[in-house]
Amino acid sequence: ENVLTQSPGTLSLSPGERATLYCGASQGVSSSYLAWYQQKPGQPPRLLIFTASRRATGIPDRFSGSGSGTDFTLTISRLEPEDSAVYYCHQYGSSPRTFGQGTRLEIK
């Protein structure tokens, strides 16, 4: 099983700042099949990024993903209050599909 480890656990930033979230995989992620999700309380996860760097439909260009192999990053530039959420990375290149434990982003 490909274990994903996210850091930091919690991030507290102000509006307008940049957030950088990390996801490390215990094994290389095949075909860069790495996705990022945003989840707000009481809602299902929302797909932000797939194949490590492609934005899903309707996702603002403030959200960007990068990385390959075992190291991946989600960057949110120009933070807005509605970006407050938990962010999960997810690999779907090998079975079983796995998720990271999440990073909680707080907007001050």
Add this chain to the structure above:
Amino acid sequence: EVLLVESGGGLVQPGRSLRLSCAASGFTFGDHAMHWVRQTPGKGLEWVASISWNSIKIEYADSARGRFTISRDNTNKSVSLHMTSLTSEDSAVYYCAREGYYGDYAVPTSFDTWGLGTLVTVSS
């Protein structure tokens, strides 16, 4: 509008069975693989099972294999998860999720659409 609506959750005793259903609308259901994903406060998000568009390829997480069965009905645009021998460890919100595809070569995007989830509580 693309919609997934789960049903069938509830309170069930340990050792009993439960069947979850997911009704799809707003897209060509038969073109997409479908999945079940569960979430608990303690263990986070966990992929449970998946089924290909034609039901030929079916996969399970180790925690589900041998106890859970995923199936689909393309005519009625639904996917189901039959869960048996339930334990407290199976208590979670269960989401139905669609596999998305991108571009001319249908690159998979993983779960691009989720239902709102159905809560399963296993307790005596």
